[in-house]
Amino acid sequence: MAVREGLLALLIPGERYGYQLKTEFESATGGVWSLNVGQVYTTLDRLHRDGLVDFAESDGQKLYHITAAGRQELGNWWHALPSDDPPPRDELMLKVLMAIERDRSHGLTVITEQRTAIHRLLQLQRRRRNDDGHSSVAASLVHDSIVVRAEADLRWLDICEAKLLSESAPAGRVAHPLPGG
Amino acid sequence: MAVREGLLALLIPGERYGYQLKTEFESATGGVWSLNVGQVYTTLDRLHRDGLVDFAESDGQKLYHITAAGRQELGNWWHALPSDDPPPRDELMLKVLMAIERDRSHGLTVITEQRTAIHRLLQLQRRRRNDDGHSSVAASLVHDSIVVRAEADLRWLDICEAKLLSESAPAGRVAHPLPGG
DNA sequence: CGACACATGTAACACGTTACATGATTTG
């Protein structure tokens, strides 16, 4: 549910060819989200099927435009408030949770590995930021998003590790792991 | 590519019925990721098709077990390092970028709305944390993940706003109110 | 008996993604 609304949004300023949308989508996302042209057309088909876009055809070329229903839908999307029910399916989270489920030490291993990798990725991103002269606002924001997310992941991994370590009885004091603790 | 590997991971301790996997998946994820039973079976079919699991059938009941190839695959997944190429497709990001693309003021509107909503969500989560006695480690970690992610999103939205405001600032004398930017 | 958990599955559909095929027009 992202490409869909993205294309819809790009039709707000005016009518466009499918091909144009690919280009504009990529430029709007700072050139980091490439889009296969084919996907644009299949997505436009689905949008048309759902009555969210329509087109005027001439000479085999189709000028797409957004419909009233499309504007409605797009508005809903834009103003839709994030919810945590159900919580978003996150891969890193599943990876760690499943590793813990297997056994605590494996959980710690995976946590350490991921943290190291994310840390490297962060440094790479920061170096890239210095090199880059800031091509576009979009590219810059995408960059920020990656960095902020990575930092959050690091923080979460730290929390995981701390909880795992505190849970696995500190020597001498705790006799048994607490159920439901 | 998440449920797939999740089920695979749950087969590490030993053989399981499909039905069991649903239960265990949900408990391993703190009871917040519900899984339709049907999905377990279709996913197991695909895993079997790919040679990652096999099963022994008796009386119409199938005991699944992970294969060598499955262990291999699972190991790859667990130790796979996150990459930013291509950067992950994030909905909030697209929402904001597309809003900005439409026009700056709409971008600011969406940013404000999202921030408010996420802020509320965060407070709700924190209240929930206090109420909850924390049933399981998994549930607790899921909770932390949601909180940390939400905080990251808030931070990113702040950055977006700042950049938008500084960008639309009077030409000629550009100030840089951004820390770390 | 009725409700519920255990156990298995199919059908249909959603979106995302890639590879491939076709042709017109522009440009070096």
Place this chain on the structure above:
DNA sequence: CAAATCATGTAACGTGTTACATGTGTCG
């Protein structure tokens, strides 16, 4: 002319998700 860009599409496949159908066993 050749290559790149513009423009449109199809086919195939992947995962995720829901609704639905079926049957056994157990417990009150």
